[in-house]
Amino acid sequence: MLNNLKIPSRTHEIIFPAFRQASVRVFIKREDEIHRAISGNKWRKLKYNLEAIKAANQNGFITFGGAFSNHIAAAAYAGYLAKMQMVGVIRGEDVDDKNQTLAFARKCGMQLHFVSRSEYAQKNTADFLQKICAQHSGLAVVPEGGANILGVKGCTEIWDEDDNEIDMVACPIGTATTFSGLVLSVPKNVALMGFTALKGGNYLRDDVHNFVQQAINGKLVPSTFSPPLWELEVNNHFGGFGKVKPELIGFMNDFYDKTGVPLDPVYTAKMMFGLAEKANNGAFKKGTRILAIHTGGLQGIKGMNKRLKNKNYKIEYEKIIADTFSFTGN
Ligand SMILES: Cc1ncc(COP(=O)(O)O)c(C=O)c1O
Known part of the structure; x- marks a missing residue:
């Protein structure tokens, strides 16, 4: 894709x-x-993740990153091109939510969801994932940085x-x-x-x-x-x-x-x-x-x-x- x-x-x-x-x-x-x-490596790490989402007929993805995350910026643009629904879970409720990276992600259509740093640390636990997936059904989870x-x-x-x-x-x-x-x-x-x-x-x-x-x-x-x-x-x-x-x-x-x-x-x-x-x-x-x-x-x-x-x-x-x-x- x-x-x-x-x-x-x-x-x-x-x-x-x-x-x-x-x-x-x-x-x-x-x-x-x-x-x-x-x-860079974002293209490499997203390529098969996005292919798998399409192959599974899912509508898009939920992913994770900091306020200046390279991954959030790249995933947002890749998801925009693939016409996918996207949710970005962002570390920190106190961050400048209008910085360039996040503004770009929003422009690409990514919905941003800010969580506290302590909540963010739980992002790979079954509880956290269940909760966030229940809020956004039909979306796959792509881990922070495409790390899978x-x-x-x-x-x-x-x-x-x-x-x-x-x-x-x-x-x-x-x-x-x-x-x-x-x-x-x-x-x-x-x-x-x-x-x-x-x-x-x-x-x-x-x-x-x-x-x-x-x-x-x-x-x-x-x-x-x-x-x-x-x-x-x-x-x-x-x-x-x-x-x-x-x-x-x-x-x-x-x-x-x-x-x-x-x-x-x-x-x-x-x-x-x-x-x-x-x-x-x-x-x-x-x-x-x-x-x-x-x-x-x-x-x-x-x-x-x-x-x-x-x-x-x-x-x-x-x-x-x-x-x-x-x-x-x-
Ligand atoms: C520009 C850049 N280089 C290197 C890395 C590190 O890559 P990895 O997380 O695959 O070790 C990242 C994070 O994904 C990154 O954004």
């Missing part, structure tokens, strides 16, 4: 001092360019057989859905490194194992499947999910100036900062070829700059992503 919209994501080399000095080559897969609104096995299935399609001669793939992690898709699809001789965007991300190792097991159980991969080597870098979160420091924003601006690649502050910047730091620390053998996945998230830059308005630093390239929210209806 989303297939006819997809723009192939190009891969190009990035030339950046930390990598050049360490004699490593870093390539970036521009999943952010797949679609202006259904960008259908999302993982979509993310197995990120790896492209043309991405050969790569030694390592780097990917940002929130729920580990995207990373698990890569674990299931990247060849055995390619190592994987995930950079967690949140604090205390050790539990995500179990989540990756669980997704791999679900993929085996669901015959997405053969029962003999054995994953490539993978590891998580859990200390690169800059204080926690959605938190930034001047050093990170400075890095993003410098990276954009030198490479022309806009990173988002929540996920991809933390991954790229971590990769550059590792290169500076001599963590990679000379000649290593690394493929970094740009998972999108650029729609969140405006919101982050708003949050930074009383600081003396901001993301300088906000203007280049300005049209993410222009609603043209196609």
Whole structure:
């Protein structure tokens, strides 16, 4: 259903001092360019979820996210295109309910339902789901961030057989859905490194194992499947999910100036900062070829700059992503 919209994501080399000095080559897969609104891993994670909703003749979906959620923005636009009914359960009753992300979701036809943070924490429990589904009958549940096995299935399609001669793939992690898709699809001789965007991300190792097991159980991969080597870098979160420091924003601006690649502050910047730091620390053998996945998230830059308005630093390239929210209806 989303297939006819997809723009192939190009891969190009990035030339950046930390990598050049360490004699490593870093390539970036521009999943952010797949679609202006259904960008990056969102397109991947929604593809099979929406197909399943249509196949089951359901009218649409209920999904979940924070006030600046990349997932809410992308799901709203995808649902609008698919002519689906949509309900977005939003974390926090105290949020600016007119911010760009939420205004965009509303324009796409998503009905927003604000719940307290403590209620939101219950969102995956049977009680909560029963209640919300009873209020909106005929709608499927798509978990926050598209984090289910259908999302993982979509993310197995990120790896492209043309991405050969790569030694390592780097990917940002929130729920580990995207990373698990890569674990299931990247060849055995390619190592994987995930950079967690949140604090205390050790539990995500179990989540990756669980997704791999679900993929085996669901015959997405053969029962003999054995994953490539993978590891998580859990200390690169800059204080926690959605938190930034001047050093990170400075890095993003410098990276954009030198490479022309806009990173988002929540996920991809933390991954790229971590990769550059590792290169500076001599963590990679000379000649290593690394493929970094740009998972999108650029729609969140405006919101982050708003949050930074009383600081003396901001993301300088906000203007280049300005049209993410222009609603043209196609
Ligand atoms: C831009 C971006 N990158 C990376 C991630 C992390 O992906 P995942 O939740 O699949 O680990 C997200 C969240 O879905 C995201 O919005």
